[in-house]
Amino acid sequence: MSSTYQKNVLFDCILLPKYSGLSIHYLFLILMTIVSFLSIHNTVAQPLSITLAAEDSWPPFADEFGRGISHNIIRHAFEQVDVNISTIVVPYARGLIMTERGSVDGVFNVTREQSTIDRFVFGNEPLFTITASFFFAKDYPTVAKNKWQLPTQSTIGIINGYEYGDEFTTLVEKRKLQVITVDSQRQLTNLLLVGRIDSAIMYDLVADVYIKRMGVNNDIQAKFNNHTSKIFVAFSKLNPQSKHLSELLDKGLIALKKQGKYQQLLLPLND
Secondary structure, eight states, X not given: OOHHHHHHHHHHHHHXXXXXXXXXHHHHHHHHHHHHHHHHHHHHHSOEEEEEEEESSBTTTBOTTXXXXXXXXXXXXHHTTTEEEEEEEEOHHHHHHHHHHTSSSEEEEEEOSHHHHTTEEOOSSOSEEEEEXXXXXXXXXXXXXXXXXXXXXXXXEEETTOOOOTTHHHHHHHHTOEEEEESOHHHHHHHHHTTSSSEEEEEHHHHHHHHHHTTOTXXXXXXXXXXXXXXXXXXXXXXXXXXXXXXXXXXXHHHHHHTTOHHHHTSTTOO
């Protein structure tokens, strides 16, 4: 409705009683109807806006500059359902805490497993699926063929706050593993290179980025799988709209797949 039309309607309503004898009560009803219509119209026109925490050190999915595969997929999926998003780039563990406290609406990239299901709201459609492996330095090889054959009391490096599958706790207990927790992929890689840990669990595509950046392609290799993760946006349980937001994201992801755009967004340099 144009502003000129609105003004004309109001003007006519104000002058109308002078010439037709309409009651003040009738004029009041007309004005209230117009105000209600404009209010509803403006409310419907306003898109939903949310804020998500994005981790700062998980390339090619999310980096310190707020870029990556996850950013692209989430932004395009929410665009399909008219939701505007803004992101706050923080360390992963902090993003989880911010979401639990309701400081942001959600956080990515989170594995949906029992430990996270208890803390967050998830949709049904993952952003993508990724594998994590046990990496070893070539100077410190292993004879194990799978994770259940790891020597007892082996020292394993992981990242603070990351999820490593529902079997990880059982694995640690059965093999009596010593777990060392650090804050970054680079720290994990360095500990592996100098023999401070026997192995590191790293997500394969993320490890590839850091190993290449550090120029140690010939010094570290993945030996066997730890787990396969379906990666999601985790929404805050303190936000009453979280279930709705997860459903909207599902709808957007499904739309991208039907349109044939989803596979393109999985490419690291695609925007």
